Amino acid sequence: MRYTDIAIVGGGLAGSTAAAMLGRAGIAAILIDPHPVSRPDFRVEKLSGHCQLERFRKTGLAEAVLRSATHDGENWIARFGVLLDRKPSEQYGIMYDALVNAIRAEIAAGTEVIHAKAVAIRTSAERQKVTVSSGEEISARLVVLANGLNVGLRHALGIERKTVSPCHSISLGFDMAPVGRSAFDFPALTYFSERSSDRIPYLTLFPVGNTMRANLFVYREPDDPWLRQMRQAPEQTMIASLPKLRKLTGDFRVTGEIKVRPADLYVSTGYRQPGVVLAGDAFATSCPVTGTGTDKVFTDVTQLCNVHIPDWLSSDGMSEDKIAAFYDDPVKQECDAWSAAKAWSFRSVTIDDGMYWRAQRWARFIAGSGGGTLRRMRNRPVARSSAAPREPGPGFGRLA
Template sequence: MRYTDIAIVGGGLAGSTAAAMLERAGIPAILIDPHRVYPPDLRCEKLDGRQVDILRKTGLADAVLRAATHDRSVWIARFGYLLDKKPSDQHGILYDTLVNTIRAQIRAEANIVHAKALAISTSPERQTVVLSNDEKISARLVVLANGLNVGLRHTLGIERRVISECHSITLGFDIAPVGRARFSFPALTYYPERSRDRMAYLSLFPIDGVMRANLMVYRAVDDPWFRQQRQAPEQALGTLMPGLERIAGSFKVAGQIRIRPADLYVSSGHRQPGVVLVGDAFATSCPAAGTGTNKVFTDVERLCNHYIPTWLSTDGMDENKIAAFYDDPVKTECDAWSTAKAFHLRSLSTDNGLSWRARRWARFVVRAGEGALRQLNDEAEARPTAERDQTAEAGHGKLV
């Protein structure tokens, strides 16, 4: 039997972040995950400014940003027309790179056990985790960060309720220009041209010199379109977005196309002594809405910075302590925002009601107006510089 304060089950983004934070805080914690190196997985592939701001509160942002690629600027397009070129705070990073970078911040090898958690028994005082390597871990608190794996939760009487089955589907792949060395844009977001195509957007962004593509759609998982996408991806993308080539130029899809459907679900029966759920283990988010990483970082930051240190300062780990985390106003606001954004974006992309059609056109007009205004401002700022350069050149000519 090994003894610790915190046992973390699951070494994805949530679990690895929690383990690294607790080690930095000097709180004894053991991360339990069977993978010595986290494998490739189609999940979060970029971080925006809001997510980086939360990540900074964990103390891990510098290491992550060194491993990421900052795009600095993104083009916005629809109907084959460039609407805007605006500054961007996106940082591209593959999910396995993100997780392994954070894991590398866990300095003590003894704080990671490479095994599967087979069973958990809980109480208001201490919890026991039985592992596949015949070890047992006794902890004051178990943090369940094992994502979509429901087996352990079911043994504890924790259930999940699906609120939107196959809410969205993400396609991830690399894309390369044809007939030229690079794309003309640093990053590109292309919005759908027809609501019947059931598409949210296509995001193209750089990761380590490669242009990565995330295509977000709302389709049934058995839709024949996915087979077409795998067999003739360039043709399928051209049919879906006829105006894309006008902005991006000729391109080819390189390497494997990964496809990941996402259900939206929430947990029930989770308010129990001795165990707390974070990230997807508690509730899922829609990848198209881009809020999953917000939820993970918010959950872990609130838990490790605010609740675990307080809980450990007194005896026991009863349900009242655990409930404080689930009722945390920052967490609950983030959860509600994530769910609302998931349903709003789906309706905005696919609903043909008059109000939703009006909102789509309003968004198009607003983005076009913002782009035109930004271009005018950029030209106005550049004009004095050009005039000074011309004056300097004329003066230099006179001196010669």
């Protein structure tokens, strides 16, 4: 039997971040994950936006981790083949496994890592017991379940998953390269849909190292023939769906494997229990279209490790009332509600054809165009006259 304060089950983004934060705070923790090195997985491929990066910085890990990412510096925004804006960009491209491995590299030497699978958990208001696949047992004051979409352990504890929206969206990831040129004209590009009938919210292109990575999002069913066409003839399918895209990209080709990930929206039920807390996707999923999944992870882990765990460890026991403070945390609740609302509004503004949503699409197009025009006007250099300096006229004095 090993003894610790915190046992973290799952070494993905949420679990590895929690392990690194607790280790830096001097809190005894054990991370349990079967893989010594995080394996490639089609999940997070970029970190972007001031708010998201601020949430990441609150973990204390951002500066070290972002050195492994690719900063594009400027993102072009376009729709209908029209360049609306060239926005200064806080966008960092990094593949999921590289992100998690960079975070794991920040885990303090005093934090134990067990490369095995957690197969059983017994909980109580005092101590918890985790059994791993090697037969070893860990006794902890608290178990943090950060094992993503794996539901076996949660079901054993009576925690169920309620599906809110099956196949809410589908994400496609692949590499793109220009034809006849060494590089695209843009550092990064976000291209919004041209027609609601194509059910595409947007395509985003961003560099990861020397490769231009593409994430294409769609609202379709898993058996939609369009997905098969995309796998078989990706360039032709994209051009048919976004016919004016080539005004920005020129001719292009899709290289490498096309990865496809359907995303269900679900929430957990029965999670208010003593001794165990859920973080990240283990608690509730987000829609990848919105890009809020990492916001939720960083918010969960920051509030858990900076606020609640130190408070919980300051007194005996790990009752349900203690654990409830995390789920009732207003910072967490606000982030969860914001993420859920964006999942539905993004879908509606993409595919709904009611008058309100059509107006929303045009309002966003006009706002983007206006914002780009204002930015260009602010950045335009002031022209200097080439005429000779004029002699001061009446009303202008000379300095003696």
